[in-house]
Amino acid sequence: MDSLATLASATWGGPLLVLALMLPVAALMLAFVLGGRHAERVVLATLPIGLGVAVAIAAAIIHQGAALHYDLGGWAPPLGVSLHADGLSATLLLTTAVVLCAVGLYARADFRVPPGVSEARAPLAFWTLLLAVWAGLNAVFLGQDLFNLYVALELLTFAAVPLVCLSGSPQTIAAALRYLLFALMGSVLYLLGGALFYGAYGTLDIPMLSARLASGDPIAPAALAAAALMTAGLLAKTALFPLHLWLPPAHAGAPAAGSAVLSALVVKASFFLILRLWFDVMPASLTHLAAQVLAALGAAAILFGGVLALRQARLKMLIAYSTLAQIGYLFLVFPLVANPAAAPILDLGQTPGAWTGGVLQLVSHAFAKAAMFMAAGLIAGALGHDQLRGLGGIGRVLPMTVFAFALAGLSLMGLPPSGGFASKWLLLSASIETGQWWWTLVMLAGGLLTGAYLFRVLAPALSTRGPPLTLVKPVERSRELVVLGLALCSVVLGLVPFSSFGLVQIGRLGATGIGLP
Amino acid sequence: MSSVTLFGLCGAALVGLGLFGLIVQPGVLRKILAFNLLGSGVLLLFGVIARRGGGVVAGNGSDPVAQALIITALVVAFAATVLAVALLRRLVQETGRDSLDSDG
């Protein structure tokens, strides 16, 4: 590992970023041209390579203790476009690669080309779109230029929307259309924000913008409008309350493997850009103000999503509403990190708990939610439906699947030992340390709601009474193992000592500025 | 007031009109049209910014960087419209309706 890191950081650090971005793009073109059964093979061959690249990037960043950077075409910003990976980017690249590897293995059974034909619609679309989602996510996590990030967001939209309606049913078509309209509105508002930033400061490069905004001159009205428009657009894509209407039908309508990708990863991309906008572009004084609004919406999402999840009749809808609530937690990071009271912690040079907690929530929710949707897919495939009423006794038939679901649920509820517990613990501590106790109440209420809706699934699933269930289709052991693996990932995160999360701090632009009044 | 400012105000009005239509129009085709109005308003504003920047330098040009970005965005908007229309046509085939209501 050490020699790998040395090699990586010395000469290959920058080019590794290009590789992370271009590998899925090249694989996408190859899979599309070869088509048929080759599409799946291309994806399964590319995924481990991509995982290796993500590991190498993380290793290089840890080894250097600094972010990686690459000027594309040799043109430095502001004229050119550069790629950039700090610890947070690397964490998300890794999370994405791990989840996609699991999804790839899981999806083989659902998207096999049937015998007798050389190519079929759903498999070709799924495998190529999966690569496209990957390309879009990596482009978002590596982007350093606001317009380049716009293209990345669009790449992601065009990849994610068709995943929703692969089954072709009228409900999923309507869900995909609604998702597309929300996403397009979001992109256009984001683009307008970018244009206004360019008009006011003549650059789209994030560090340059940040420097010019912090130069001491009064902030241009255009920049304020730009930040507001971008935030609104990105919130629509992240489905934060009250812009959430599109999410539940879209995430519940997609095939299980698609739901896993959409809920675990795709909504995180736009959230990541909101983080970058308020912590890396805008000056800290303004972030304090925006943070209150964002967290208030997040709190509403936690409560609203939790209550609605309680009222769902279908398992996949319940999981989709749970995503709404879990997204809410992410937004509590803003007032907890961007708070004057957090400054002393930063001065000590230690990891600010709220930041690490937020990143942990991002990552552990990704693993847990992917595992949950895929477990739900196995259950729905085996029973032929996913009505909660018909789940009685499923735990006796599919013990490993239900166990994986319960483990993932542990993380969502924030019970120890799990990544969700670690993240919620850090967020709770930060809210008390910074004197913002009201967020504590929201988090505790959210945890209770999560427990309640998961109880609605697990209580019948684990009951030992009732007639034995008949399965429509057997469930492959290998797929159950994949789901269990992901659920374990979300739990294991909670067993790792906090000090080893130093990676998420490396190269944070705002690390010195955040929290100072 | 200069022509450039005038077109900027026109773009601002188009953004408002498009946003309103996107939210309240009941028909999907009307929503897609509204999205296109919104998009072209946004690009007009970008064009105004480009013209101001280009004018400083060349006196009579438009900022090539902004122009290139606008062209890229126009192509994206076209592709998005095609995808939305295809989804709409499929929806009409399946349900006979041009709206997203009552689908839960």
Place this chain on the structure above:
Amino acid sequence: MSVALAADAGLALLILGLAVWTSIARTAGGAVIGFMAYGLLVALVWVRLAAVDVALTEAALGSGLTGFVLLGAAARLPRDAPAARPGWGLRLAAGVVSAAVAAGLAAVVLLLPVSAPTLAPAATANLPALGLGNPVTGVLIAYRAIDTLLESVVLVLALIGLWSLARDGDWGGRPGALRSADPSPALVLLAQVLPPLGILVGIYLFWTGAIAPGGAFQGGTVLAAMWVLTLVTGLTRPPRVGGRGVRLLLVAGPALFLAIGVAGFWLGGAFLAYPAGYAKPLILAIEAALTLSIAVALGLLLAGPPLAQSGPRA
């Protein structure tokens, strides 16, 4: 204050009027026609804003092809579709938000700083090294090559998304949205006469893009329009979606772009850098491949998802 300003004011008012018409026209077809006229006027505004490259793209793509797609959809809408309008509360809220956004943007326009920061000088200064004369092409193909590369992939992706809307049984068939059962003789004549000329225009636009307004997107759009004309009249048939040839054409542009970009690691010192002295021929090769791929992608995007072989003209 002059005739020009008055004319521009008239143009802006006309555009706003057509935009309102598009929003409130009683029939969907009327709204789309209004939108196409609107697009042509917006192209005029781009000329007035000295952005000829954008004007060409807007006229061809924004008004022309977009209008064509929307007209096709409008013709197939159910007649009796009086979908319920949203309630008063939502409409009021939407009105307030939209008006506030518009007013805020208007204020921003009026308050833009006197000195307009810009990258225009840098974009122009580096052109000679690339052997280019059109700075817009320089931005698209060199300074911000990554955006254009990803953009060309987005087009392929949009097509995959479109094809994924086919029915399972139709996979492997030919796109069928354009096939007109009974094209008018005038249209057939047009489809026989126009394409040779259109193809020349398309190639000219791509070729001249190096030094003057034009380039791969504009040239590809014109070529696509010519192809679509022959598809509508049945003079040519769209390719089967399963064919490897058409897929190779679709990725030729981005693949060549990517290949030359990777070669840049060794020959130009960076990914997507051009080796000194060879920039212009490489750029022309990329532009040629991109023009072709864009034309095929746009044409197929208009042609719709595949239909089974049992169509009327199979």
